[in-house]
Amino acid sequence: xxxxxxxxxxxCDETSVAVLAEGKYVLSSMVASQIDVHQAYGGVVPExxxxxxxxxxxxxxxxxxxxxxxxxxxxxxxxxTHGPGLVGALLVGLCYAKGLSYALGLPLVPVHxxxxxxxxxxxLPEPPSLPLCGLIVSGGHTDLIYMPRHGEFQLLGQTRDxxxxxxxxxxxxVLLLPxxxxxxxxxxxxxxxxxxxxxxxxxxxxxxDFSFSGLKSAVINxxxxxxxxxxxxxxADVAASFQQAIIEVLVARAVAAAKRVGAVNLCLAGGVxxxxxxxxxxxxxxxxxxxxxxxxxSKYCTDNAAMVxxxxxxxxxxxxxxxxxxxxxxxxxxxxxVNDRPVHNVVDNGYNSGKKA
Ligand code: KG4
Ligand code: ZN
Numbered sequence: 001x002x003x004x005x006x007x008x009x010x011x012c013d014e015t016s017v018a019v020l021a022e023g024k025y026v027l028s029s030m031v032a033s034q035i036d037v038h039q040a041y042g043g044v045v046p047e048x049x050x051x052x053x054x055x056x057x058x059x060x061x062x063x064x065x066x067x068x069x070x071x072x073x074x075x076x077x078x079x080x081t082h083g084p085g086l087v088g089a090l091l092v093g094l095c096y097a098k099g100l101s102y103a104l105g106l107p108l109v110p111v112h113x114x115x116x117x118x119x120x121x122x123x124l125p126e127p128p129s130l131p132l133c134g135l136i137v138s139g140g141h142t143d144l145i146y147m148p149r150h151g152e153f154q155l156l157g158q159t160r161d162x163x164x165x166x167x168x169x170x171x172x173x174v175l176l177l178p179x180x181x182x183x184x185x186x187x188x189x190x191x192x193x194x195x196x197x198x199x200x201x202x203x204x205x206x207x208x209d210f211s212f213s214g215l216k217s218a219v220i221n222x223x224x225x226x227x228x229x230x231x232x233x234x235x236a237d238v239a240a241s242f243q244q245a246i247i248e249v250l251v252a253r254a255v256a257a258a259k260r261v262g263a264v265n266l267c268l269a270g271g272v273x274x275x276x277x278x279x280x281x282x283x284x285x286x287x288x289x290x291x292x293x294x295x296x297x298s299k300y301c302t303d304n305a306a307m308v309x310x311x312x313x314x315x316x317x318x319x320x321x322x323x324x325x326x327x328x329x330x331x332x333x334x335x336x337x338v339n340d341r342p343v344h345n346v347v348d349n350g351y352n353s354g355k356k357a
Contacts (some may be wrong), residue, residue, distance in 0.1 A: 200215070
């Protein structure tokens with residue numbers, strides 16, 4: 001029988017449903033964005049996000065099936081993101097997925113949101129081979145992951161404070177740009193010069209971790225000082241300088257991580273990977289280091305259910321399914337589903353083992 005997965009993603013502010021056939025063909029990928037609703041508040045309001053998901057989920061599922069020209073009876077599995085994310089938002093997608101799975105008698109495939117971001121790279125016409133090294137840059141996470149085979153992951157580095165997307169959004173906010181700030185900041189930066197020297201946190205020698213709070217404070221202090229002095233600032237230059245500082249660290253760490261584990265495939269993933277300056281800089285660095293570089297199409301960088309379906313395809317092949325007791329989790333560590341063990345940070349730089357504060 002032809003494998004046809006319907007996947008649901010509601011971890012934050014996008015109600016997304018996709019239909020994937022044979023682990024290869026995206027028959028539909030629908031995203032109902034709530035950006036307009038949250039924009040008035042300058043960020044995602046969790047309670048409103050949950051209500052919006054409830055209002056839209058049935059319609060988005062129907063549209064995904066209609067666009068894919070697939071009937072419910074033709075589906076072979078239901079996949080759903082069960083964490084990490086906003087728990088109320090996750091629960092909407094999870095309950096709907098459980099209902100479908102139960103009513104249609106289909107396996108329920110649990111998917112980890114960050115793992116799904118990595119799997120967005122497998123939606124490419126020419127996907128990466130394994131092992132690969134992945135840099136996930138989203139609104140809530142900045143992680144470097146080594147993936148020797150499907151379902152096996154090692155954490156090489158992560159942010160110790162703000163995530164990259166969070167830093168973009170916070171700086172965009174102080175520059176009075178609309179939510180979500182990342183794409184707006186990128187547009188503004190394109191008109192500016194990176195002529196301001198904001199700090200890069202390189203941390204201890206050998207570390208593959210990130211820290212963006214110092215950069216964020218430096219930009220905010222710069223803006224306050226200029227304001228107090230009565231000087232005008234060139235917002236585009238601030239945006240360009242901030243973006244350059246963050247990209248420089250992301251690129252250097254991603255390349256160093258790939259070299260450290262001897263992976264020739266380097267994948268970028270997560271919402272911030274839609275940033276063209278980052279895509280170009282990492283592509284160039286990978287080329288210079290003779291690494292194969294992969295990045296999903298922009299529409300599969302930000303939250304979407306097609307990546308969830310792709311992750312589910314590989315889980316399903318390995319028999320990883322859940323029962324109806326599956327719960328949503330706001331905080332959910334990645335797991336090695338090949339052996340059901342937690343994913344550990346394998347780079348001991350003192351910080352992670354608690355030797356340094
Ligand atoms: O992966 P994602 O869609 O949601 C989470 O899982 O968090 O990532 C959203 C983040 C937001 O912080 C958003 O501002 C950022 O990705 N983002 C960007 C760009 N597009 C989205 N950041 C910088 N440049 C962009 N073009
Ligand atoms: Zn995401």
